[in-house]
Amino acid sequence: MTRIAVPTIEEAPAKSQPILQNYVKVLGLVPNFFAMISQSPDALKAIADMHAALGKSLGHKTRERIHVMTAEVNGCNYCLSAHTFLGGKLQGLTAEDMELNREGHSTDPQADAALQFAYKVAKNRGHIEDADVQAVRAAGFTDAQIVDIVAETAFSFITNIFNNTFKTDIDSVFPPLQTKKAVA
Template sequence: MSGLPLIQPENATGEAAALLEAAQHALGLTPNLAKAMAHSPAALRGFLDLRRALGTGTLPAAAQESIALLVAQENGCDYGLSWHTYTGTKVAGLSHHQAHRARRAKAQDPLTGAALLLTRALIRHRGTLSDTELAAARGSGLSGGQITEIVAHLALNTLTTYVGKTARVSVDWPLVRHDDTHP
């Protein structure tokens, strides 16, 4: 079954055109996901705004990309895995081994490891943490602000995963498959 057609920047009009240009400027290219999101300028604007806002947060880029990798893995999203393996290794400084481990909620860095364990618990319990899980997150050194940012990163990456899968967006990054078990 085909998904949503992609809105090409040269064919976009109005706010969609301006947002696709903003995506090009912010990301250095206009990914297929943004072209699919352009069906709803509100959704594309929300994605770009939340992405920009979280980029100014306290979580390091490597932790942000690790969260994105885990969310994509848990949701079986090859688009997200491909995008975030690329940006994680080319921009955020993750090795391919670290990117692969992040997909399994594992990290050598204690902050990233704690963020991944919290993210996995949030995904698997649909946002309802036990007192023990919340205490473990706090005990691992995550601040209230970082816990809140982790929830926001989970929401951002769930949005992109769901749009990508619903629209059946073709992968425009080097392909990484969710069922690939080798680093």
């Protein structure tokens, strides 16, 4: 059960309401995560701005793959459920690919290189080897894209920590998934 209130758009602070209305426009709903964080308009704006700004060089599919992987690494059932739904519905990712994403792989060779790198960054909290950077570069990623991979992974950590802390209820439209870490 969620540890803090999940306000409706009308119950949210006035400064948060336009951002929440935008999520309705884009997604057709306000996910519980955004509703909960809306209690702090500054936090909601920061999250929304980061989400809008980060990782454009990677493409939406790879960004969703990184979110699925990071949710698995951090044992975040909410984020795993949300990004599996969004990856399938909005990006056309297959169930097979998203299952591989959970372990830092992809059916797409280019995305696989990004995911392998992001997985090492996530699992080792950034303590990686020079060879890891060289490998993702060799796969064709620029330094700017490598920065974006790390930034997208770090952004996922923020949402994972929030949802793990507050035990965010999985929205009814998302598949109720469990990470292997959460099951163990």
